[in-house]
Amino acid sequence: METKKIATRDGFGEAIVELGKENKDILVVDIDIGKSCKTGAFRKELPEQYLNVGIAEQNGAGVAAGLATCGKIPFVVTYAAFGSMRICEMIRQEICYPHLNVKIACSHGGVTPANDGASHQAIEDMGIMRTLPNMTVIMPADYYAAKALVKAAAAFDGPVYLRFTRDAIPVIYDENETFEIGKAKTLREGGDVAIIANGDTVRLAIEAAKVLADKGIQARVLDMHTIKPLDQEAVTACIDEIGRIVTVEDHNILNGLGSAVCEVAAELGKGKVKRLGIQDQFGQSAPYERLLAMNGVTVENIVAQAEALIG
C-alpha cells in the first residue's frame, strides 16, 4: 500500500486558517513567500488578519513584535533559512528578550528545499534558535503533527520557532493524535537501542526500527518534536534504561537535536550517543533523498550505527 505523503507546510497552512477563524487576534505576517509557505487560504479567507510586509524579513519580525505588544498573536511566515538567520538578532532583541507572543513559522526546513540548493536549505536554524533564551523550538514529524503543534504553539504564550518541510513526507500519525510541547512521543518501545529523531527523519527512524526488529534488535523510537525545551525525562530514561542512542535529524549535527541529547548524556556522565544528520557541510541542488543520503541520513545507516553501538 502506498503511504500517504503530505508536506508539513500544508499542515501549517490548514491549521492557521482554523486558528484565525477561532481567534481574530491570530495574524499572518507574510514576507512575500506566502504562496510557498501555504498561507494562500488564510489570505483569501481572513484578509483582515493578513499582512504582507514585502521582502523585508527584519521589518517583519519587528512589526510582529509591535503587534504582539498590543495583544495580537502574529505568525511571521517565511523560509527557515531567513526566519532563523537573516532575522536572528531581531528575534533575539524584539521577540525573545521581551518574551513576546510571536511565532516564527518556517517552511523549507532542513534540506527539503532540495533543488533550490544550499542558499535555501536551512541546516543551522534550529541550533541557532535553540540558543536564544525564552525561545521554544519545534519541528513536527508529519502533516497531522504539524497541524496539532501549530495549534499548541498558538495556545502557548511566548516566542515559538516552528519548522516545516517543503517536500511531501509520509504521514505517520493518526489525525486524532495529541501532542504536548516539550514532551517526546514514544512511537515504539524497545530495550536494545534508542533512536531519537525529529521532523522529516522520524519516518526513517521508524523504518530502521522495523529492520532492526527483523534482526532481533528492539529499538525504542522517540519523536522529539520539541528540541527546546528538550524532554529531559525521556532522554534520561533512554540513557538509564538503554544507554545507547542514535539521534537522527535533517539539521547540522552541530547544535541541533543530537547535540541537545549529548548535553544530557554528558551531564549524566553516561550513555553512548551517535549523531546522524547533516555533516557540517553545505548542500547543493539535488533530490531531497539524495541530499540526506550524502550525509548518511538513511534507514541503512541508522541500522548500521545502532548495531555498531550494540557491538
Next chain:
Amino acid sequence: MDQKELTALKNTATELRIRVIDMIWKAQSGHPGGSLSVADFVTACYFRYMNLRPEEPRWPDRDRFVLSKGHVCPAQYAALAMKGFFPLEVLDTLRKEGSPLQGHPSMTKCPGIDISTGSLGQGLACGVGMALAGKLDHKDYRVFCAVGDGECNEGEIWEACGTAYKYKLDNLIVFVDWNNLQLDGTCEEIMPPISLAKKFEAFGFEVYECDGNDMAQLVEVMDKALASKNGLPKCIVGKTVKGKGVSYMENVCSWHGTAPNDAQYKQAMEELNALYIKEEA
C-alpha cells in the same frame, strides 16, 4: 499654545535634562549627548501629547512611545519618573544591578516602556506594528517614535517605512533626532545622509522640519502632524544639538557615551539650572 504653557514645557525640558545628567553622573555610565538632543521631543510627547495612565502602564488605549535609539533612555526614564510611572529615587539606580532602568530600555523590567530597544534600527518596525494594531482594532491611540540620524544607516528603518506607508499609518509620528553626530564622527563623515527629509518623503511620509531643540517650533509642527489624518505616516526631522544645554558637551562627539566627572557635573548643573525661565510676577 499660550506663552505660559510654553514656558512650563520649556522648564519641564530643563528639569528632564537635569535629571538625565544627574542619573548618568551617579551611574558613571550612559549616553548624555543624545539624551540631551532628544530631550525636547521626549518632553513634548510626555507632557503635552501622550494619553497615559501612569498607575496602569499597560492601559490598552494609551499612546505608545518607542525609543528606537534606545541608548538615550535616560531621557525617557526621566520623563517616566516625572510622570509618576515610578518614584524619582529609582532614577538613581540607572545601570545598577537589579535596576528596572537597564542600560537600554527593557519593557519587562521598567513600567512605561512599550518595547525593549537598544539594537539600532529595530524600534521603528515595532512602532509600525503598534500603529498597525491600533488600526486593526479601530483604536485612536498614536505611536511616537524617536530615531537617530545615524540609526537611519540601518536598512530596517526603510523597510519599516514601507510598511507604514502601505498600511496608511497616520497614527505614527517619527522624530528624527538630527544632531549630526554618530559614535565615530559626523554623519557626513561616517555615512552621508544626503537629505533625511527627502528620504522620508520619498518613502511616503508627510515630513516636517524644525529646530528640534526649539520647543515652540517643535510644538507647532507636532500639532500640525497630529491633526493631519490623511493616511500618511508623519515624520519630523528635528535639527538638534548633541549635548544640548551643557556647553562643553554640545556638538562634541566624545560625549556620545561618556559620564561627566564631579567637576563637569557641577558645571553642567549650574548651566542647566540657569536655563529655568522664571514665571512672570
